[in-house]
Each structure stands twice: as C-alpha cells, then as structure tokens.
C-alpha cells in the first residue's frame with residue numbers, strides 16, 4: 076500500500092541549528108519543509124519573522140507561550156504556578172499577539188513544573204483555571220491552544236503526566252478551542268503502547284511531534300517502530316502537521332533520510 080504524504084514541519088529550535096536562527100527558514104524550505112514551529116519567537120519582532128516566513132514560503136504552525144531561562148523555576152512554562160498568575164496571563168496575551176501576527180494555528184501553553192512545597196492538587200487546580208482563562212482569550216483571537224504532557228525522566232514535577240490528563244483538561248475547558256499536542260517522544264518514555272495510547276485521546280489531538288527515545292534523535296535512531304506508527308496514522312486519516320522536534324544525530328540534512336518514504 077502506498078502511504079499518503081504527511082505534512083512535516085521543522086522545529087527550528089531543534090533542526091538547522093548549524094545555522095543562525097534567521098537562516099534556518101530558507102534551509103528548512105530547501106530541505107522540503109512547508110511549515111515551521113519553534114518554542115520562542117519573542118526575541119524577534121513579528122514583522123521580522125513574518126518576512127522570514129514569506130520569503131521562504133513557509134507556514135508558521137506553532138509557537139509556545141513564553142518560558143523562563145534554563146535553570147529557572149519557569150523554564151517549563153508558568154501555567155501551573157499558583158504565584159505567577161499575572162505573569163502567566165501576560166505570557167498568553169503575548170503568545171496570542173505573536174500567533175495572530177504570524178498566522179500560527181497553534182499556541183502551545185506550556186504547563187510548568189509544580190513548585191516545591193505546592194501540592195499537586197493546588198498546582199493542578201491553578202493549571203485548569205489558567206487554561207480556562209487562556210481559552211477564553213484564544214477563542215476571541217481565533218487561535219487554538221495546545222496542551223502537552225511531558226515525561227518524568229526529563230521533566231520531573233511537570234504538571235501533565237499523561238495524554239489522558241491533557242485530553243481531560245482540553246475537554247473540561249472547551250475542546251473547540253483547546254487540543255492535545257501528542258509528542259511521541261514523551262508518550263513512549265512514560266506510557267508506551269503508542270498506537271493504543273494515541274487512539275485513546277485521538278478525538279482531542281490537534282498536533283503531533285516526533286523524536287526517537289532514548290536519545291531524542293530523528294526517527295529510526297531509537298526504540299519506536301515508526302513504520303507501524305505512520306501506517307496507523309495513514310490508515311486512520313491523520314491529516315494534521317507533524318512537528319520534527321528532535322536533535323539530529325549528526326547534521327540536520329544528513330538526518331532527513333527517514334522522511335523520504337513518508338513524503339512522496
């Protein structure tokens with residue numbers, strides 16, 4: 076059976092890092108990508124980013140809400156932090172402003188690490204209340220919010236542990252505005268049984284990201300059975316974007332061979 080062509084987008088925080096940020100857009104287009112995503116657009120003016128996208132003929136698929144610097148308490152987002160509500164709201168407003176200016180379909184609202192001394196119930200209640208507030212703002216901006224569960228090995232204390240939790244929050248606050256970002260890397264590390272795990276939350280899934288554990292390199296370098304995963308996505312009619320959020324094992328271009336059989 077011939078596989079249909081999937082739509083892969085390049086995560087420019089992870090791919091083409093051999094180049095300065097501004098040069099990654101043309102490199103992604105030259106490698107055959109039609110879309111890009113990256114966590115943080117905030118160091119650049121929206122007009123500058125729009126020009127880079129237009130010149131390269133690329134679609135901006137996704138950005139994240141602002142996160143703090145590596146090592147800070149906000150490095151994995153602010154959504155579950157009881158004492159950072161004003162900062163969280165400012166970040167959502169900023170994210171919506173950029174998503175709108177860049178025509179990005181998705182704003183990933185990054186969940187955050189539960190602070191020491193804060194109970195899980197308290198952090199989770201704050202998380203749900205914050206996502207509910209953000210959903211109201213996103214509704215009027217016409218941007219879809221995404222929620223992602225992260226694995227406990229890389230992000231201990233991350234507020235969302237499982238795909239089902241992410242789907243439950245999306246459902247509770249309004250699935251017409253909020254969906255699940257299903258990242259195969261995180262899902263494999265903590266949950267496994269990937270096809271069943273995906274199917275359980277499929278009605279809420281709006282975007283996919285891929286990387287192969289344990290090293291988070293490109294598909295084919297690790298433990299996931301990608302031919303079965305892609306065959307399942309094809310058989311079940313997945314037609315959304317698939318974000319390549321992996322660290323190339325050597326160079327970005329040398330590591331793109333895996334994509335050929337899924338794009339032609």
Ligand SMILES: O=C(O)C(=O)[C@@H](O)CO
Nearest residue numbers: 114139151185223258320
């Ligand atoms: O780490 C991931 O996985 C992501 O999708 C990041 O954008 C979240 O910080």
Ligand SMILES: [Mg+2]
Nearest residue numbers: 223258284320
């Ligand atoms: Mg991810």
